[in-house]
Amino acid sequence: MRLPKSWGKDHYGALMLLALGAAVLALGLGYKMGSLNRMGAGFIPVVLGALMMAVGIAIGITAAKPGQREMTNPLPGHGTHAAGPEWRGWLCILGGVLSFVLLGEHGGLLPATFASVFVSAMGDRNSTVKSSAILAAILTVFCLIVFHYGLSLQLPLFQWV
Amino acid sequence: MHQSLIDLWYGFGIALQPANLMWSVFGVLIGNLIGVLPGMGALTTISMLLPLTYVIAPVPAILMLAGIFYGSQYGGAIGAILLNLPSHPPHAVTCLDGYPMTKAGRGGAALGITMMASFFAASVGIIVMIFLSPLLVEIAFKFGPTEICSIMLLGLLAGATMSRGSPLKGVAMTIFGLLCGVVGTDVISGTTRYTFDLPDLADGVELGALCMGLFGIADFLVSVNRTTIKPSDAKVSMKDMRPTRAEMKQAFWPMVRGTMVGTLFGAMPGTGPTITTFIAYAVERKIAKDPSRFGKGAIEGVAAPEASAHSKTQVDFIPTLSLGIPGDAVMALILGALIIKGIQPGPQLITEHPDIFWGLVASFWIGNVLLVILNVPMIGVWVRMLQVPYKYLYPAALFFICVGVYSTKNSLFDVGEVAVFGIIGAIFLTLDFPVSPIVLGFVLGPMLEENFRRAMLLSRGDLMVFLQRPISAWFIGACTLLILAQLYAYGRKLRLPPPRETAELVSE
Numbered sequence: 110m111r112l113p114k115s116w117g118k119d120h121y122g123a124l125m126l127l128a129l130g131a132a133v134l135a136l137g138l139g140y141k142m143g144s145l146n147r148m149g150a151g152f153i154p155v156v157l158g159a160l161m162m163a164v165g166i167a168i169g170i171t172a173a174k175p176g177q178r179e180m181t182n183p184l185p186g187h188g189t190h191a192a193g194p195e196w197r198g199w200l201c202i203l204g205g206v207l208s209f210v211l212l213g214e215h216g217g218l219l220p221a222t223f224a225s226v227f228v229s230a231m232g233d234r235n236s237t238v239k240s241s242a243i244l245a246a247i248l249t250v251f252c253l254i255v256f257h258y259g260l261s262l263q264l265p266l267f268q269w270v
Numbered sequence: 271m272h273q274s275l276i277d278l279w280y281g282f283g284i285a286l287q288p289a290n291l292m293w294s295v296f297g298v299l300i301g302n303l304i305g306v307l308p309g310m311g312a313l314t315t316i317s318m319l320l321p322l323t324y325v326i327a328p329v330p331a332i333l334m335l336a337g338i339f340y341g342s343q344y345g346g347a348i349g350a351i352l353l354n355l356p357s358h359p360p361h362a363v364t365c366l367d368g369y370p371m372t373k374a375g376r377g378g379a380a381l382g383i384t385m386m387a388s389f390f391a392a393s394v395g396i397i398v399m400i401f402l403s404p405l406l407v408e409i410a411f412k413f414g415p416t417e418i419c420s421i422m423l424l425g426l427l428a429g430a431t432m433s434r435g436s437p438l439k440g441v442a443m444t445i446f447g448l449l450c451g452v453v454g455t456d457v458i459s460g461t462t463r464y465t466f467d468l469p470d471l472a473d474g475v476e477l478g479a480l481c482m483g484l485f486g487i488a489d490f491l492v493s494v495n496r497t498t499i500k501p502s503d504a505k506v507s508m509k510d511m512r513p514t515r516a517e518m519k520q521a522f523w524p525m526v527r528g529t530m531v532g533t534l535f536g537a538m539p540g541t542g543p544t545i546t547t548f549i550a551y552a553v554e555r556k557i558a559k560d561p562s563r564f565g566k567g568a569i570e571g572v573a574a575p576e577a578s579a580h581s582k583t584q585v586d587f588i589p590t591l592s593l594g595i596p597g598d599a600v601m602a603l604i605l606g607a608l609i610i611k612g613i614q615p616g617p618q619l620i621t622e623h624p625d626i627f628w629g630l631v632a633s634f635w636i637g638n639v640l641l642v643i644l645n646v647p648m649i650g651v652w653v654r655m656l657q658v659p660y661k662y663l664y665p666a667a668l669f670f671i672c673v674g675v676y677s678t679k680n681s682l683f684d685v686g687e688v689a690v691f692g693i694i695g696a697i698f699l700t701l702d703f704p705v706s707p708i709v710l711g712f713v714l715g716p717m718l719e720e721n722f723r724r725a726m727l728l729s730r731g732d733l734m735v736f737l738q739r740p741i742s743a744w745f746i747g748a749c750t751l752l753i754l755a756q757l758y759a760y761g762r763k764l765r766l767p768p769p770r771e772t773a774e775l776v777s778e
Contacts, residue, residue, distance in 0.1 A: 122703060262676075
């Protein structure tokens, strides 16, 4: 299905809310509903899912056309200049978090620290391999001293699983 | 009144205990330090240090969190004034006149006024808190599940609609937050809900992971390679911070009026700090003899919003602690931390945990004095901190987030949750949805559901009970008014050309 060109952010948001609400509703119906007197586990989620769909519809109807929307996030970089996709930054940041998870599981604290800092630092277009590696090394040492020796974090320094 | 003073004395005894004082100082210092850093607001700081509170006792934990909160507010003002870079949305207004003052070479004076206004406003806020809380407690003891439900509804509705941007989007985000709160085991029936058969989700979504995803990672995702932070050549020394006599005179009444606005809004559950600062600014502009000066470096435009933000912060603790209704996302986080420590906020809190309540009140004063002492001589250091490039900042913060979330429950699964909430938050931010109501909904959700189900059980499924009990009826009435006001505002917007005042203010 192709989405109309005249759609602004609000329309996409409304569509997303509708889908989310519907999914919650569908899953919620699988739990016990009960009555108002004795509510089951599914009662509140179903109500919330329905409400979310209703709000989604309301946002869709009242949506502003592109270009005349209101500012919600006054912080710099938020929405004001919508540039194209920033894949390098996005992938590196998420990759940084995921490498902490994976290496934390299979490599230990120090590799996880180094990797998460290095990978995420590479997301900035001004970073070089060298500057990222230096930053990662500094934070790894910091982590060793503060988190391992200082706060005795549970994660072993190295582990091969 | 006499009793309040005795209690306050007791509070000072608690707050001055070495361990408590140490954590409080630590919180203030870290809060100020991180608050100065571009792109790091109170929310990021508190969520990063949240795991640390799990290992220390409840009293120092809350003192530290509170210290981070107002510490980062002081710090944030520095970035807003000197760099035109608000690290926390409420400071967006401070930029409007603070930055022009910096360009005109009066940045130091703007900072000085900010500090004075903050300290004054915080003191007033603390006094209000001291004398209002016991009164509120008397009323709050009449609260049953029905009343708690309706006041929570009011808080959520106010939080959703009174923040900036579209009220409908706020409501949508609140519902999303409530849904996040539903995930996990249902306390009444024991059924696991929306866990997708993952045993790690049975305990629900981790508060720290949710916040750090939404406010940390999501923020990095949205800002990476998109924020251009101009290196500031502003040099501010202690001497520059002394405002001239004329500036002091000009700033005095705006400071008082800003404090009043903040106090008023702080007592209302659910109203965010951003809206408060905007209102304080708008008030000043409306009553000024020459409104055209605003936006070009009017000192009133710095004093009033900063004062309102600080008095609001202090007064905000009243509904948060005595009713369990946080005023904004930061308060929701502090509330969440208390609940994790096994302390149920509510009317019993002041009587059952006087050490927390009065210790906190006393620590506010100690913290604020510390901040003034800290900020005046150290301003040069803070200014240099502002120059830290974003490319070093966010990878380090990301690592702290990972370690912080991991240490909460020694669970790498929770770190994965951070990434998920980061993506969710970034999508919402890109679509112009506000993310802070999510935290409000998430923290209040389980309480709301439990109390609602209990109220329904007591009334045998009769929804009219919310209107039959007088206190509850008042809250429901207030909710209705709020909705009607929104409808009215929407209807007027349709008929008249939009008064794009706030949008203009920001785009300038």
